[in-house]
Amino acid sequence: MTSLKMGTIQIDSPKAEMIISNTPVEEIKTLFIAFLESDFISKTSKRKKGKWAKVANEIKGTMNPSTSDYLQECSKEIRNGFGLRDLSVSKK
Amino acid sequence: MTKYIFDTNITSILGRDDKVSNDLLDRLSELSDEDIISVSVLTLYESNYGLKNCTSDLQKQEITNNINFIKKYFDVIPLDLKEMDIFANLKVAYKNHTGISRKDAKKNDIDLLIASSAIAENAILISNDKIFETLCELDVNLKYENWLK
Numbered sequence: 001m002t003s004l005k006m007g008t009i010q011i012d013s014p015k016a017e018m019i020i021s022n023t024p025v026e027e028i029k030t031l032f033i034a035f036l037e038s039d040f041i042s043k044t045s046k047r048k049k050g051k052w053a054k055v056a057n058e059i060k061g062t063m064n065p066s067t068s069d070y071l072q073e074c075s076k077e078i079r080n081g082f083g084l085r086d087l088s089v090s091k092k
Numbered sequence: 093m094t095k096y097i098f099d100t101n102i103t104s105i106l107g108r109d110d111k112v113s114n115d116l117l118d119r120l121s122e123l124s125d126e127d128i129i130s131v132s133v134l135t136l137y138e139s140n141y142g143l144k145n146c147t148s149d150l151q152k153q154e155i156t157n158n159i160n161f162i163k164k165y166f167d168v169i170p171l172d173l174k175e176m177d178i179f180a181n182l183k184v185a186y187k188n189h190t191g192i193s194r195k196d197a198k199k200n201d202i203d204l205l206i207a208s209s210a211i212a213e214n215a216i217l218i219s220n221d222k223i224f225e226t227l228c229e230l231d232v233n234l235k236y237e238n239w240l241k
Contacts, residue, residue, distance in 0.1 A: 050121070050123070050124065050125050051125040052120050052121055052122075052123040052124075052125070052127065052129075053120075053121035055120065055165050056106075056117040056118075056120045056121045057117075057121075058161070059106045059107050059117070059158075059161055060107070060109060060113070060114075060117055061107065061108075061109035062107040062154065062157055062158070062161075063105075063106075063107030063108055063154045063157075063158060064108075064150070064151075064154065065108055065110065066151075067107075067150075067151045067154045067155065068104050068105050068107065068108050070142060070146065070151060071100070071104035071138075071139060071142045071155065071158070072100070072101055072104050072105075074138055074139075074141050074142035074145060075100040075101065075104065075135075075138040075139075075142075077141075078137070078138050078141060078202065079138075079199060079200075079201075079202045079203065080199050
Protein backbone atom coordinates (compact mmCIF):
# COMPACT_ATOMS: atom_id res chain seq x y z
CA MET A 1 0.00 0.00 0.00
CA THR A 2 1.32 3.42 -0.87
CA SER A 3 1.57 5.83 2.01
CA LEU A 4 1.18 9.54 1.38
CA LYS A 5 3.29 12.06 3.22
CA MET A 6 1.44 15.06 4.65
CA GLY A 7 2.22 18.33 2.93
CA THR A 8 0.73 21.19 0.99
CA ILE A 9 0.37 21.20 -2.79
CA GLN A 10 -1.70 23.33 -5.08
CA ILE A 11 -4.77 21.32 -6.02
CA ASP A 12 -4.70 22.27 -9.73
CA SER A 13 -0.94 21.93 -10.23
CA PRO A 14 0.72 19.26 -12.47
CA LYS A 15 2.30 17.78 -9.33
CA ALA A 16 -1.13 17.26 -7.78
CA GLU A 17 -2.36 15.66 -10.99
CA MET A 18 0.59 13.25 -10.96
CA ILE A 19 0.04 12.31 -7.31
CA ILE A 20 -3.67 11.75 -7.82
CA SER A 21 -3.13 9.59 -10.90
CA ASN A 22 -0.68 7.39 -8.96
CA THR A 23 -2.70 7.11 -5.77
CA PRO A 24 -5.16 4.31 -5.07
CA VAL A 25 -8.79 5.36 -5.12
CA GLU A 26 -9.35 4.47 -1.47
CA GLU A 27 -6.57 6.79 -0.37
CA ILE A 28 -7.96 9.61 -2.50
CA LYS A 29 -11.32 9.08 -0.84
CA THR A 30 -9.69 9.23 2.59
CA LEU A 31 -7.85 12.41 1.69
CA PHE A 32 -10.97 13.99 0.25
CA ILE A 33 -12.97 13.23 3.39
CA ALA A 34 -10.18 14.66 5.53
CA PHE A 35 -10.26 17.80 3.41
CA LEU A 36 -14.04 18.13 3.78
CA GLU A 37 -13.78 17.69 7.54
CA SER A 38 -11.07 20.31 7.93
CA ASP A 39 -12.99 22.69 5.68
CA PHE A 40 -16.15 22.17 7.77
CA ILE A 41 -14.27 22.71 11.05
CA SER A 42 -12.69 25.86 9.63
CA LYS A 43 -16.03 27.30 8.50
CA THR A 44 -17.77 26.34 11.76
CA SER A 45 -15.00 27.93 13.75
CA LYS A 46 -15.36 31.15 11.76
CA ARG A 47 -19.14 31.15 12.30
CA LYS A 48 -18.73 30.73 16.04
CA LYS A 49 -16.77 33.97 16.09
CA GLY A 50 -19.26 35.84 13.92
CA LYS A 51 -21.63 38.66 14.74
CA TRP A 52 -24.61 36.46 15.58
CA ALA A 53 -22.53 34.16 17.78
CA LYS A 54 -21.58 37.20 19.86
CA VAL A 55 -25.21 38.30 19.97
CA ALA A 56 -26.29 34.81 21.07
CA ASN A 57 -23.67 34.82 23.78
CA GLU A 58 -24.92 38.19 25.03
CA ILE A 59 -28.55 37.10 25.48
CA LYS A 60 -27.82 33.63 26.84
CA GLY A 61 -28.93 33.09 30.43
CA THR A 62 -30.48 36.54 30.91
CA MET A 63 -34.00 35.31 31.59
CA ASN A 64 -35.47 32.85 34.08
CA PRO A 65 -37.72 30.12 32.64
CA SER A 66 -40.65 31.52 34.66
CA THR A 67 -40.30 34.92 32.95
CA SER A 68 -40.04 33.24 29.55
CA ASP A 69 -43.22 31.22 30.26
CA TYR A 70 -44.97 34.37 31.47
CA LEU A 71 -44.08 36.26 28.27
CA GLN A 72 -45.44 33.43 26.17
CA GLU A 73 -48.68 33.50 28.15
CA CYS A 74 -48.97 37.27 27.60
CA SER A 75 -48.52 36.70 23.88
CA LYS A 76 -51.23 34.03 23.87
CA GLU A 77 -53.55 36.31 25.84
CA ILE A 78 -53.21 39.05 23.23
CA ARG A 79 -53.50 36.65 20.29
CA ASN A 80 -56.63 35.05 21.70
CA GLY A 81 -58.26 38.38 22.39
CA PHE A 82 -57.15 40.31 19.34
CA GLY A 83 -59.39 40.65 16.34
CA LEU A 84 -61.75 43.01 14.67
CA ARG A 85 -65.46 42.45 14.94
CA ASP A 86 -66.62 40.64 11.87
CA LEU A 87 -69.50 42.72 10.53
CA SER A 88 -69.62 41.29 7.04
CA VAL A 89 -73.10 40.40 5.83
CA SER A 90 -73.65 36.68 5.72
CA LYS A 91 -75.41 35.02 2.77
CA LYS A 92 -79.03 34.12 3.38
CA MET B 93 -27.99 37.47 2.78
CA THR B 94 -31.08 35.93 4.30
CA LYS B 95 -33.73 37.73 6.27
CA TYR B 96 -35.50 36.09 9.21
CA ILE B 97 -38.48 37.09 11.32
CA PHE B 98 -38.52 35.70 14.85
CA ASP B 99 -41.97 35.14 16.32
CA THR B 100 -42.68 35.97 19.98
CA ASN B 101 -42.46 32.31 20.98
CA ILE B 102 -38.84 32.49 19.81
CA THR B 103 -37.78 35.87 21.20
CA SER B 104 -39.24 34.97 24.59
CA ILE B 105 -36.95 31.97 25.06
CA LEU B 106 -33.72 33.42 23.69
CA GLY B 107 -32.57 34.41 27.17
CA ARG B 108 -33.16 31.09 28.86
CA ASP B 109 -30.27 28.79 29.60
CA ASP B 110 -31.58 25.31 28.89
CA LYS B 111 -31.32 22.79 26.07
CA VAL B 112 -34.14 24.32 24.01
CA SER B 113 -32.71 27.81 24.09
CA ASN B 114 -29.14 26.57 23.66
CA ASP B 115 -30.15 24.72 20.49
CA LEU B 116 -31.86 27.88 19.31
CA LEU B 117 -28.81 30.01 20.07
CA ASP B 118 -26.62 27.49 18.22
CA ARG B 119 -28.77 28.04 15.12
CA LEU B 120 -28.49 31.79 15.61
CA SER B 121 -24.69 31.52 15.95
CA GLU B 122 -24.43 29.74 12.62
CA LEU B 123 -25.90 32.65 10.67
CA SER B 124 -23.58 34.75 8.58
CA ASP B 125 -22.88 38.33 9.50
CA GLU B 126 -24.84 39.53 6.48
CA ASP B 127 -28.05 37.81 7.57
CA ILE B 128 -30.75 40.00 9.06
CA ILE B 129 -32.99 39.11 11.96
CA SER B 130 -36.16 41.01 12.51
CA VAL B 131 -39.35 40.93 14.54
CA SER B 132 -42.81 42.23 13.85
CA VAL B 133 -43.71 45.32 15.82
CA LEU B 134 -46.53 43.14 17.18
CA THR B 135 -43.96 41.04 19.03
CA LEU B 136 -42.76 44.17 20.80
CA TYR B 137 -46.39 45.07 21.58
CA GLU B 138 -46.85 41.68 23.21
CA SER B 139 -43.60 41.88 25.16
CA ASN B 140 -44.37 45.40 26.31
CA TYR B 141 -47.80 44.29 27.48
CA GLY B 142 -46.03 41.59 29.49
CA LEU B 143 -43.76 44.25 30.97
CA LYS B 144 -46.57 46.58 32.04
CA ASN B 145 -48.70 43.70 33.30
CA CYS B 146 -46.15 42.05 35.59
CA THR B 147 -45.65 42.78 39.26
CA SER B 148 -42.27 41.20 39.90
CA ASP B 149 -39.30 43.56 39.81
CA LEU B 150 -37.02 40.78 38.61
CA GLN B 151 -39.35 39.90 35.76
CA LYS B 152 -39.72 43.58 34.84
CA GLN B 153 -35.94 43.85 34.60
CA GLU B 154 -35.60 40.68 32.53
CA ILE B 155 -38.36 41.69 30.12
CA THR B 156 -36.92 45.21 29.79
CA ASN B 157 -33.54 43.68 28.95
CA ASN B 158 -35.20 41.40 26.41
CA ILE B 159 -37.00 44.28 24.70
CA ASN B 160 -33.83 46.40 24.63
CA PHE B 161 -31.88 43.47 23.21
CA ILE B 162 -34.43 43.04 20.41
CA LYS B 163 -34.40 46.75 19.59
CA LYS B 164 -30.58 46.80 19.60
CA TYR B 165 -29.88 43.83 17.32
CA PHE B 166 -33.06 43.03 15.38
CA ASP B 167 -34.91 45.06 12.77
CA VAL B 168 -38.46 45.94 13.76
CA ILE B 169 -41.01 45.54 10.97
CA PRO B 170 -44.05 47.82 11.21
CA LEU B 171 -47.40 46.96 9.70
CA ASP B 172 -47.47 48.34 6.20
CA LEU B 173 -49.85 48.90 3.31
CA LYS B 174 -47.93 46.42 1.16
CA GLU B 175 -49.19 43.61 3.42
CA MET B 176 -52.83 44.61 3.13
CA ASP B 177 -53.73 42.30 0.24
CA ILE B 178 -51.54 39.48 1.50
CA PHE B 179 -53.29 39.52 4.89
CA ALA B 180 -56.78 39.65 3.41
CA ASN B 181 -56.15 36.83 0.96
CA LEU B 182 -54.46 34.71 3.61
CA LYS B 183 -57.28 35.17 6.11
CA VAL B 184 -59.99 34.32 3.59
CA ALA B 185 -58.01 31.27 2.43
CA TYR B 186 -57.46 30.14 6.03
CA LYS B 187 -61.13 30.51 6.94
CA ASN B 188 -62.19 28.58 3.87
CA HIS B 189 -59.53 25.92 4.34
CA THR B 190 -60.20 25.22 8.01
CA GLY B 191 -63.91 26.02 8.11
CA ILE B 192 -63.46 27.63 11.51
CA SER B 193 -66.04 30.00 12.92
CA ARG B 194 -65.69 33.77 12.69
CA LYS B 195 -65.13 33.88 16.44
CA ASP B 196 -62.27 31.40 16.31
CA ALA B 197 -60.83 32.99 13.17
CA LYS B 198 -60.20 36.18 15.16
CA LYS B 199 -57.71 34.32 17.33
CA ASN B 200 -55.36 33.91 14.40
CA ASP B 201 -55.23 37.52 13.29
CA ILE B 202 -51.80 38.29 14.76
CA ASP B 203 -50.37 35.06 13.33
CA LEU B 204 -51.76 36.06 9.94
CA LEU B 205 -50.36 39.58 10.22
CA ILE B 206 -46.89 38.25 11.08
CA ALA B 207 -47.08 35.74 8.23
CA SER B 208 -48.08 38.59 5.90
CA SER B 209 -45.04 40.58 7.02
CA ALA B 210 -42.79 37.58 6.36
CA ILE B 211 -44.19 37.24 2.83
CA ALA B 212 -43.95 40.97 2.10
CA GLU B 213 -40.37 41.10 3.40
CA ASN B 214 -39.40 37.85 1.64
CA ALA B 215 -38.18 36.68 5.02
CA ILE B 216 -38.11 33.25 6.66
CA LEU B 217 -40.50 33.13 9.58
CA ILE B 218 -39.06 31.32 12.60
CA SER B 219 -41.75 30.15 14.99
CA ASN B 220 -42.96 27.21 17.02
CA ASP B 221 -46.59 27.54 16.00
CA LYS B 222 -48.21 24.87 13.85
CA ILE B 223 -50.57 27.34 12.20
CA PHE B 224 -47.71 28.44 9.95
CA GLU B 225 -47.41 24.94 8.50
CA THR B 226 -51.01 25.29 7.35
CA LEU B 227 -50.44 28.82 6.07
CA CYS B 228 -47.49 27.58 3.99
CA GLU B 229 -49.91 25.31 2.16
CA LEU B 230 -52.19 28.27 1.46
CA ASP B 231 -49.51 30.69 0.25
CA VAL B 232 -46.41 29.28 -1.42
CA ASN B 233 -44.59 32.55 -0.80
CA LEU B 234 -44.56 31.98 2.95
CA LYS B 235 -41.24 30.54 4.12
CA TYR B 236 -41.38 29.02 7.57
CA GLU B 237 -38.95 27.10 9.76
CA ASN B 238 -39.29 25.73 13.28
CA TRP B 239 -35.87 25.89 14.94
CA LEU B 240 -37.17 24.27 18.13
CA LYS B 241 -37.83 20.87 16.52
